[in-house]
Amino acid sequence: MRAARVRAEAGEAEVRRLNRDLERMVAERTADLEVANTQLEAFAYTVSHDLRAPLRGMEGFARILLDDFADGLGPKGKRHAERIVAAAQRMEALISDLLTFSRLQRIDVSLRAIDPTGIVRTAANEAHALAGPEDAIIRIDEPLPKVAAEPTVLKQVVGNLLTNAVKFRKDGEPAQVRVWGQEFDGHVRLWVEDQGIGIAPEHQERIFGTFERLHGQEAYPGNGIGLAIVKAGAERMGGRAGVESTPEAGARFWVELAAPKPAA
Template sequence: MTEKNPTICIIDDNPEDREVFRRYLLQDTRYRYQFYEEETGEDGLTLCRKIQPDCILLDYKLPDIDGLEFLANLADNSGSIPFAVIMLAGLGDESIALQAMKSGAQDYLVKDEMTPGNLFRAIHNAIERTTMRRTLEKHQQDLEQKNQEIQAFAYALAHDLRAPLRAITGFSQIVEEDYKNVLDADGRHYVENIVHACTQMDRLIEDLLNYTRIEHRAIRYKPVALGYMISQIVEGLTERINQTQAVILIAEDLPMVYGDSTLINQIFINLLENALVYRKPDRQIELSLTWMQEDDFVVVRLADNGIGIDPKHYEKIFSLFQRLHSDDLYPGTGIGLAIVKKATDLLGGQVWVESTLGIGSTFFVKLPVYIL
């Protein structure tokens, strides 16, 4: 469609009615229409798919299929109607026309009561709706393209950064191990800082890649046994748990949820790692993982006795690169909780926190329950 030349498909087997529509529309001072016409439903479907009209005037009573069948055949894979359709009904057919609107038609007009004014209003609304839909689709396509470009950039950046980073890490480790007796205290301190910074940079790159991956991967829904998954995560964190002498209590009856196992795994790995990091140095870590059911959802609660979070930062901590403490005190990248938030959003769930400074925090994860 150009701004002033929208395309109209008239699907009606009555040539006199089609002539009336054309005559009325030629009186419209807002647009100069391009008309396309067909007399049968099947030919009309072929025409509409070919020219992608801005509006379809569709007679309910066609010689081969009725208007409802036309709409059903016109629907795309998602079941929605990709064009603005105005159903044309006869007197007494208003109930059918309303059914057509429930099936995806935008409006309906009764032929015997049609005037140029109500025809113009219906078509103008249809054109505006089509324009808005196509603009939105274009924005979505542009956004998807940008997302793909960002993902490609992130992978390329990670690859290009990791090559020199590995070299820096490797040589600095050699210096740290083989020349520690040659270096003075300051030299050893500087080399240790280089090795530590390399480790942090590698973790940052990995976390950034994980965040990028979950935004662009296809979500595969299936039943997920939380009990088994959490036990596997805890087993993988055994070394860190032993180092911190953490005590973790896990409910034995954790339920089945319905979602993507990779995303759910990311959620609980990051929450558990977060709890192990933000601990009070003078207190043994105690974590408890329990759950409750709310309608068709499971709410998992991970409570810790760590440093706690000021309520004013509840939203901030789930944003990318947002950290409340220096890396010297509590190492991290500021991406872990952002991954948790993104993953739960993609699964149609929620995550939130309740906390008291100096006492501890409880993170809540709401996920769809698996119903047998």
């Protein structure tokens, strides 16, 4: 009897020791994570300020050459200056998207019940302006169902999907885009459906990765981060994103989020 009690006490002491070790390890990992987040924020600040400043300087001086010294440059010199401007603009867009992707990993996301209709309208107007009045027809099936989301993150997600939809249109045809909602089993799917060039089945998971591109810059400009931002934003709101598509028959991108809980 005594031996059993001794073994039990020894076992309890071992459990307490293991618990102390586990708590210590969790505290150390938490501290390491906080340091890593601080370093990531410092890196984002450096990218935003220290890298953008010389980049804008390069673009500015190249534009001065084109505006004030075009006659002296000659055709070849003008082409080189124009390439500098275009490259600087692509780098600026890449830095901006990298910062957005980085911020999505760190920001505090507070979900609340929202009507996404206004957010979708704003994003549609911006996508329409980007494409041009004759190059995009965007239809929103209102009213859209309410979702549990963070408004800023949701606007980034929807905006990127609409930008993609108007960009990847068939040559010589205006983009035709439809946004609609679907409710099921306590969830809501927001769909962005287009009639563009479509995506082959083997690429439909890959395109949500960072820096994944299926087309060259000449055909469809971009940096391969837009859909990675969509995926990260959806996941930060507790949801997910995906696509259904057939080549040359358009694509239907969706973002699935929780439906708001009924008021008590």
